[in-house]
Amino acid sequence: MKKKWWQKEVIYQIYPKSFYDSNNDGIGDIKGITQKLDYLQSLGITTVWICPIYKSPMADNGYDISDYYQLNPEFGDMKDLDELIVKAKEKGIKIVLDLVINHTSDEHPWFQDVLENPYDSKYRDYYILKSGKDGHPPTNWRSVFGGNVWEPLKNTGEYYFHSFHKKQPDLNWENKKVREDLYKMVNYWLDKGIAGFRVDAITFxxxxxxxxxxxxDGVDGLGKCTKKTRNQPGIAEFLHELNDETFAKYDCVTIGEAPGVPYEQYGDYIGDNGYFSMIFDFRYADLDVASGSEWFKRIDWNVLDLKKLIFTSQKEIQKAGWGANFLENHDQNRSISKYIKEEGERNLYSATMLGAMFFYLRGTPFIYQGQEIGMTNFKRNSIEEFDDISSIDQYYRAMDEGFTAEEALHFMNLRSRDNSRTPFHWNAEEYGGFSKVKPWLGMNENYKTINVEQQEQDPDSILNFYKKIIGVRQASECLIYGELEPILEEHPTIVAYKRKLETEEVVCYFNFSDRIQKVELADNKYDVLLNNYKEEATLYEKEHSLQPYQALVLLKKEESHHE
Structure with a gap:
């Protein structure tokens, strides 16, 4: 595979509403990101992906866009974005934006025109409109956010289609005019100087x-729409055209949110002539639930299950192209709360072990804001405290499916997307230094003990260890480009793998248990690249005892005898 600039990036995802509030209105903003560029630079970040900042009524926190060319006033204006792009570039940081082209907001001028002139709007075919059947919606498909995918178009007997929320009508990609308008918009943003896009819900x-x-498949009499609306035959034509008309004309990075793509199709998505630079694989992120969108169907899992999902993903991506590795994002819960099952074991060692384990997989690593300080899930006491539309839908669906209100609330606390959307913890002051006024979403109360200011002053903090994790990767061609080879594949609590590039070999061990585990090292001398326990410069012994939640990353020395 030819080396590309984006393979060596370290990408940091910002949820702008919750990152930093520069004007004290309770909502994070673009200027807030600009003011924190020094922090990002000191962490070792090279690219920032910002969740949607376009004009939006915010029904789905910006993933419902009412104007692709304007910014939402609560985040700032175009001048603020231009300043961010310039100042980030001065610090060696690129800016990637979110691209939401499966749907718009129902407040987008195109859809508003359809509402006003349902029969003769020139935008009528920009959306998917169908007649009902005997007073019922056209089909029994359930939207990703619950309820039927069809919403009545007032006084017409017709319905419009939405894969997600009813305020997010899907665009009709069968219409060439829609596609052309979208491509024009994509190129406008790339001409502006951004480094590329994370592409939202593109398989829909x-x-x-x-x-x-x-x-x-539920008591509501509906079936999951993904069977008919995700990764359908014929999508290749659209994705090829999208790439040809936009991305391929620029030296940009594209990260596809592409759930539902079978591994055998990965070559089409991320191969040499793939639609995207890389895509996210959600299989290991969703290992605790039967489906990414049905959180009440819980699955018990163990470290072996997690390891198999990660290694299968790595092998398949390695065959096809390049991957995007992540532990957390704005749609997931906090990783330490998910992957470290016992609350008493969520600490410096388990957080740093987890961070290093995913960071040295083959692919571009993504850090989600707050992950680098070990931010955790919250606990809400009633459904009224949630903002996320998906959580509210899941809560009521869980009860429809026979769970109690207490059980439903428990599922939401475990899995709600609000877990990762709580305001960032900058310091121990009121509201965690995020804002001087009450934030748009309730804080996680542990900001007094988990925050940036404290961790910057503590050399042994999670934050300072993340800086080491990043520094080690960026200094090693092998950890960036090397092939990945799993080892100890059947071990119940150790995740281990080798990275190999030409003559160089790095061996990585991660102990996912609270017990000491012994591992056999090859008869070699190793330099210790990373260790979340006391520093040892070199390892000689044949058998090594991994401490509880130890991360140990070793560079194999050339000579195969003890000096």
């Missing part, structure tokens, strides 16, 4: 054109 742009009913 092609629908099964039969629009027939499917077997119900």
């Amino acid at each position: 742009i092609k629908k099964d054109q039969n629009y027939d009913n499917i077997p119900a």
Whole structure:
């Protein structure tokens, strides 16, 4: 594979609403990001991906766009974004924006025109409109955020289609005019000087054109729309055209949010002529639930299950192209709360072990804001305290499916997208230094003990260890480009792998347990690149005892005898 600039990046995802509030209105903003560039630079970040900042009524926190060319006033204006792009570049940091082209907001001028002139709007075919059947919606498909995918178009007997929230009508990609308008917009932003896009929900742009009913899979009598609306045959044509008309014309990075793509199709997505630079694989992120969108269907899992999912993903991505490795994002819960099951074991060692384990996988690593200081899930006491539309839907669906209100609330606390959206902890002051006024979303109360200011002053903090993790990767061609080879694949609590590039070999061990575990080292001398316990410069012994939650990354020395 030819080396590309984005393979060596370290990408930091910012949820702008919750990062830093520069004007004290309780909502994070673009100027807030600009003011924290020194922090990002000191962490070792090279690219920042910012969740949507476009004009939006914020029904789904910006993933419902009402104007692709304007910014939402609560985040700032175009001058603020231009300043951010320039100042970030001065610090060696690139800016990636979110691209949401499966749907718009129902407040987008195109859709508003359809509402005003349902029969003769020139934008009528920009959306998916169908007649109902005997007073019922056209099909029994359930939207990702619950309820039917069809919403009545007032006084017409017709319905419009939404894969997600009813305020997010899907665009009709079968219409060439829509596609051309979208491509023009994509190129506008790339011309502006951004480094590329994370591409939202892109596997939803092609629908099964039969629009027939499917077997119900819930007590609501509906079936999951993904069977008919995600990764459908014929999507390749759209994705090729999107790439040809936009991304391929620029030296940009594209990160596809592409759930539902079978591994055998990965070559089409991320191969040499793939649609995207890299895509996220959600299989290991969703290992605790039966489906990424049904949180009440819990699955018990162990370290071996996690390891198998990670290694299968790595092997398949390695065959096809390049991956995007992540522990957390704005749609997931906090990783230390998910992957370290016992609350008493969520500490410096387990947080740093987890961070290093995913960081040295093959692919570009993504850090989600707050992950680098070990931010955790919250505990809410009632559904009224949640903001996320998906959590509210899941809560009521869980009860419809026979769970109690207490059980439903428990599922939401475990898995709600609000877990990762709570305001960032900058210091121990009121509201965690995020704002001087009450934030838009309730804080996680542990900001007094988990925050940047404290961790910057503590040489042994999670934050300072993340800086080491990043520094080690960026200094090693092998950890960036090397092939990954799993080792100890059947061990119940150790995740271990080798990275190999030409003659160089790095061996990585991660102990996912609170017990000492012994590992056999090859008869070699090793330099210790990273250790979350006391520093040892070189290891000689044949058998090594991994401490509880130890991360140990070793560079194999050339000579195969003890000096």
